[in-house]
Amino acid sequence: MTNDELKELVRKTLFDVAPDLEGEEIISDETFADQFDIDSMDFLNFVIGLHKATGVEIPEKDYAQVATLKTCVAYLESRMKP
Amino acid sequence: MSEFRMPALGADMEDGTLVEWLRAPGDTIHRGDIIAVVETVKGAIEIECFENGILDKIVVSPGATVAVGDVLAQIKEEGRTDVVAPEPRTKPISESPDRAVSILSPSIAAPSLPIAAMSLPPRRISPAARKRAQQLGLDIETVQVGPGGVIGLAEVAAAQHLPQPSTAETPQPVKRGFQPDGMRRAIGAAMARSKREIPHYYVSSTLDLSLFTAWLEDANTKRSTQDRLLYAAPLIKAVAVALRSEPALNGVYVKDNYQPSKNVHVGVATALRGGGLIAPAIHDADTLTPDEAMARLRELIPRVRAGRIRGSEMTDPTITLSILGEGTADSLHPVIYPPQVAIIGCGAMRERPWVVDGAITVRRVMTVTVAGDHRVSDGRSAARFLNRLDKILQEPQQL
Amino acid sequence: MTEIRTISYREAIREALREALLSDPRVFLMGEDVGRYGGAFACSKGLIDEFGEERIRDTPLAESGFTGAGIGAALGGMRPIVEVMTVNFSLLCIDQIVNNAATLRHMSGGQFSVPLVIRMATGAGHQLAAQHSHSLENWYAHVPGLRVVAPATVADARGMLRKALDDPDPVIMFEHTALYNAVGDLPTTSDLTVDINHAKVRRGGRDASIITYGGSLPKALEAANKLSGEGISCEVIDLRSLRPLDMETVLASVARTHRAVIVDEGWRTGSLAAEISAQIAERALYDLDAPVERVCSAEVPIPYARHLELAALPSVDGIAAAVKKALRQ
Numbered sequence: 149m150t151n152d153e154l155k156e157l158v159r160k161t162l163f164d165v166a167p168d169l170e171g172e173e174i175i176s177d178e179t180f181a182d183q184f185d186i187d188s189m190d191f192l193n194f195v196i197g198l199h200k201a202t203g204v205e206i207p208e209k210d211y212a213q214v215a216t217l218k219t220c221v222a223y224l225e226s227r228m229k230p
Numbered sequence: 231m232s233e234f235r236m237p238a239l240g241a242d243m244e245d246g247t248l249v250e251w252l253r254a255p256g257d258t259i260h261r262g263d264i265i266a267v268v269e270t271v272k273g274a275i276e277i278e279c280f281e282n283g284i285l286d287k288i289v290v291s292p293g294a295t296v297a298v299g300d301v302l303a304q305i306k307e308e309g310r311t312d313v314v315a316p317e318p319r320t321k322p323i324s325e326s327p328d329r330a331v332s333i334l335s336p337s338i339a340a341p342s343l344p345i346a347a348m349s350l351p352p353r354r355i356s357p358a359a360r361k362r363a364q365q366l367g368l369d370i371e372t373v374q375v376g377p378g379g380v381i382g383l384a385e386v387a388a389a390q391h392l393p394q395p396s397t398a399e400t401p402q403p404v405k406r407g408f409q410p411d412g413m414r415r416a417i418g419a420a421m422a423r424s425k426r427e428i429p430h431y432y433v434s435s436t437l438d439l440s441l442f443t444a445w446l447e448d449a450n451t452k453r454s455t456q457d458r459l460l461y462a463a464p465l466i467k468a469v470a471v472a473l474r475s476e477p478a479l480n481g482v483y484v485k486d487n488y489q490p491s492k493n494v495h496v497g498v499a500t501a502l503r504g505g506g507l508i509a510p511a512i513h514d515a516d517t518l519t520p521d522e523a524m525a526r527l528r529e530l531i532p533r534v535r536a537g538r539i540r541g542s543e544m545t546d547p548t549i550t551l552s553i554l555g556e557g558t559a560d561s562l563h564p565v566i567y568p569p570q571v572a573i574i575g576c577g578a579m580r581e582r583p584w585v586v587d588g589a590i591t592v593r594r595v596m597t598v599t600v601a602g603d604h605r606v607s608d609g610r611s612a613a614r615f616l617n618r619l620d621k622i623l624q625e626p627q628q629l
Numbered sequence: 630m631t632e633i634r635t636i637s638y639r640e641a642i643r644e645a646l647r648e649a650l651l652s653d654p655r656v657f658l659m660g661e662d663v664g665r666y667g668g669a670f671a672c673s674k675g676l677i678d679e680f681g682e683e684r685i686r687d688t689p690l691a692e693s694g695f696t697g698a699g700i701g702a703a704l705g706g707m708r709p710i711v712e713v714m715t716v717n718f719s720l721l722c723i724d725q726i727v728n729n730a731a732t733l734r735h736m737s738g739g740q741f742s743v744p745l746v747i748r749m750a751t752g753a754g755h756q757l758a759a760q761h762s763h764s765l766e767n768w769y770a771h772v773p774g775l776r777v778v779a780p781a782t783v784a785d786a787r788g789m790l791r792k793a794l795d796d797p798d799p800v801i802m803f804e805h806t807a808l809y810n811a812v813g814d815l816p817t818t819s820d821l822t823v824d825i826n827h828a829k830v831r832r833g834g835r836d837a838s839i840i841t842y843g844g845s846l847p848k849a850l851e852a853a854n855k856l857s858g859e860g861i862s863c864e865v866i867d868l869r870s871l872r873p874l875d876m877e878t879v880l881a882s883v884a885r886t887h888r889a890v891i892v893d894e895g896w897r898t899g900s901l902a903a904e905i906s907a908q909i910a911e912r913a914l915y916d917l918d919a920p921v922e923r924v925c926s927a928e929v930p931i932p933y934a935r936h937l938e939l940a941a942l943p944s945v946d947g948i949a950a951a952v953k954k955a956l957r958q
Contacts, residue, residue: 199455358918377957382918
């Protein structure tokens with residue numbers, strides 16, 4: 149999966165969790181929480197969605213690493229099988 | 231024959247509009263079945279039936295305005311001999327329609343929902359398709375329409391092979407969009423009334439939750455991603471268990487009378503994106519395991535955020551728990567939702583210097599504040615509750 | 630060792646008449662032109678020579694009179710077969726049929742029965758214009774006290790008459806004029822009588838049930854054939870008995886296919902198709918994947934001009950289109 153495709157997947161997963169955000173521009177290095185009023189339930193559903201879509205398990209201690217679009221994509225990319 | 235009447239679903243609610251019947255005459259219905267959708271100033275609310283029987287005759291058609299207490303339908307009983315009063319439900323905290331029930335539940339709709347309910351095309355579902363979907367355990371409302379705007383057997387067959395949404399069998403009612411201003415006004419009115427009528431007192435404690443969070447982290451490493459617990463889940467249980475021994479904090483106050491509740495139904499304050507707050511009940515929270523509480527939360531929160539709430543979720547809370555959440559503030563002094571008599575507010579978990587065995591160390595702490603109705607309880611009840619809660623949270627494995 | 634015989638519908642009727650006359654001395658035939666002329670549709674050709682004037686009786690042009698006489702003969706212990714040339718003319722003796730034949734058992738408290746068989750030709754398609762093209766089977770199927778059958782195949786034309794004669798109560802047998810020339814197979818067993826109580830599935834199918842009777846059966850089968858070329862599998866049911874209706878067969882079929890298309894040459898309004906449709910809605914609603922479709926005659930007096938007549942009557946294309954509509958294709 150290319151970097152762009154991964155970005156798109158992360159966006160889609162986020163919008164699945166919060167459909168009212170559909171169409172919003174995501175600032176790449178601001179946290180989702182800051183931009184969008186995402187709470188812990190949303191975030192958990194987001195993590196679950198990413199796991200389902202990519203197979204990458206994100207343990208709680210790594211949550212900070214997937215808190216922005218940029219770092220999330222990087223995290224997934226490094227852990228996804230080529 | 232008994233009458234199914236329009237329940238009171240919130241403070242300042244005199245009437246609503248019946249939007250949709252979800253069951254038809256001749257259908258067998260059970261207590262708890264969602265049988266109609268009513269639109270109120272506070273949003274579209276799914277009304278549950280409060281008895282078992284057969285829906286006999288629909289008295290009010292969709293589109294009609296109904297006042298609280300109006301007969302909506304008649305239900306034939308199936309060989310039941312116990313009397314079913316025309317109350318919305320028979321739990322200890324039932325309100326009869328003619329009582330002024332002031333439930334402060336602000337409007338539900340998330341204002342920025344993309345679904346414009348007004349323009350939803352009519353969905354025609356063939357009888358055979360409905361039957362087949364039922365047999366397959368498919369939610370017919372999630373099936374895509376086919377040619378002619380009809381959901382027939384072919385469409386159900388196609389949907390059978392698609393992954394189903396993980397929510398429970400909640401029928402999707404017709405949604406209506408609401409203005410954020412309306413919701414803000416409703417919340418305002420409710421909170422103003424609460425402050426006007428209820429003499430609040432506040433008691434708070436900062437609890438050391440290091441053990442609790444350690445247990446939670448460990449518990450989560452043993453669970454798959456989708457079974458992970460948010461700390462809110464065991465916390466809800468802990469609060470509910472602690473409340474069992476403080477009846478003065480768990481019940482309803484109506485018409486100068488306090489009724490403590492045998493059950494603990496915790497209203498979980500849920501913020502709606504874009505503004506708005508609602509606190510639907512998790513029933514009998516003291517009897518749930520943390521996993522069960524988490525499952526309930528996972529089903530409830532997204533559904534409520536999508537604008538679908540059940541009547542009993544709005545009317546049944548005996549206490550409300552409001553958790554500010556991560557990165558917010560140290561403490562919260564919440565406002566009681568009548569007819570409840572207390573509310574519990576939790577600040578964010580913080581790392582703070584703490585004294586343990588005479589030495590300073592770093593602990594994860596959370597400030598919990600209880601607001602109580604001084605007509606019913608005083609600071610000592612709240613203090614006892616907080617102590618009990620603390621003890622429970624120090625032994626999280628017992629939850 | 631059975632050997633299939635292929636004969637025409639007309640021949641089958643004639644054979645059935647002859648067999649009845651031979652086997653039962655109480656049986657006689659009466660009607661306009663049945664004797665010397667050999668029958669308006671040639672169904673009784675040669676019978677007068679074989680059985681004589683007493684048993685093959687030419688009647689005056691007086692339907693009410695000779696139907697009444699038939700009722701009287703039946704009351705008196707005979708087994709008459711009254712031939713009313715067509716259902717159009719039966720309007721002149723409908724009072725006898727509905728008010729006497731159908732009711733005497735009831736009104737006499739069971740003391741009398743009227744074991745009468747009335748044969749009538751019915752239907753349109755020969756440019757006989759408004760007054761001579763009716764399909765009024767549903768009028769008679771409406772009346773308690775009557776049995777109504779509609780043989781649509783050669784085997785049924787051959788086999789239903791005997792059973793109708795055995796019935797102690799009046800039976801009306803409708804023969805669609807378009808069927809007289811149709812040919813079909815008969816086994817050469819000694820007993821060719823057939824059941825007159827049940828419908829028959831003439832063609833099995835999965836996607837839709839086409840329910841019909843009489844002269845519309847060939848059209849339904851042709852439509853089913855055509856549709857099978859497009860991958861649509863139709864079940865075709867021949868009702869055979871119009872009163873009482875064999876709804877069990879119909880409902881079982883609809884339960885399998887989930888779609889019902891009823892083909893009825895009567896006018897749509899108040900048709901037999903409407904009755905069947907209502908019963909399907911009452912008893913099989915939850916099996917339906919689409920509303921019941923009816924293919925009936927247009928709401929006009931049947932036209933004289935050929936192209937208009939064809940346009941007014943149910944057609945193969947119309948039936949196929951109705952099936953597709955039920956399938957939302």
